[in-house]
Amino acid sequence: METVRLALIVSFLVTFSGLVQAQYVPEEKRQTETAADTTAPKKKEKTQAGREKPEKAPKVKSESTNSFWKKISFGGNIGGGFGDPTFLDISPTIGYKLSDKFELGLGPNYAYYRFKNDSFSADDHLYGGRVYGQFNLTKSIFARGEIESIRVSFPDSGLAEAPVRR
Template sequence: MNLIQKGLLAIMLVSSSVAYGQLTEDPEDRRGDGKEPLKTQTPEGEPLPFSQRLRFGGGISSLQFGNSRIGTPFIIGLSPVIAYQASERLIAGVGVNYVYYRYRLRTNTQTLTDQFNQYGGRGFLMYELVPSIVPNLYAHAEFENNNIRYADQAAQEYKRRWVTAPMIGATYSQRVGRLAGINLSILYNVNYNSDIYSQYVYGSPWNIRISFF
């Protein structure tokens, strides 16, 4: 495991620990009074400080266990996130994308091995649409930028390039604390059909993910 992999794994572990603290410590929860806790104010109506509006978390963006006899790759992706509750209905955030690929093919005479990394970042906005009718349903807009490896057939070598992916869709958040939730997102990559390199990042224009923050 190289330095980049170790660093990203450490970020993910720290983010998960902080997120767990948000989940278990919620001194201003109003549910005892039969009310949903506000996301940006204390029960007394005072604005929450910046630090208490932050959410830390993320998720596993990819996971596949390879079989060396049939040539399927081993893939694992991590996506730590920092989000900010800008208002009662608006969430803004940034995240890091990292995917590790390892390909091993075993034949009768030799074993072929290849491994590489894909990395990048993203920024997103989530706006709660109709909280009075469907609470915790958000319109979701996101911009990703990922550095990928691709095969240059003319030069007969691997090269790297950045690929942008503006995505739109929706997220449903199942809240488990004042500033914590399990999120199901369905997003559409607007660039997928117009940029062939987008297909190196995702196998479909539709991206479905589960995250925690």
């Protein structure tokens, strides 16, 4: 029975860990300039005397605050299945871009599962955390390495008293 339970947990985590993924992209990164906008000269404003007005410098936020938040990314997984068995998985992440290609991040994990049949039932809350590193190969393709630590409870089913065979 322990083998069945462990197989269910592992298959649940493998199947649903990448079911839904999301990542927030700031609006200024989503907008692109057209070729016409970049090549067209800007019209200069003139004063009443006919002289050109000097261009105003754009307002800039503190350089360190602005650059820090541009390097932060949010994402994660949400997955679920209801019926028998029932699964729910919520795993948000937050990452920091060390460069244009590489990001390090972390996040909590929470999963709930319930399984019932005539001879076996299981109901548990799994939780833990993860740390990851992600290398962006292109804009939409990346390689990711991740390590997780998850708390799983195995109630005493009487199997612990059986002799261990080697």
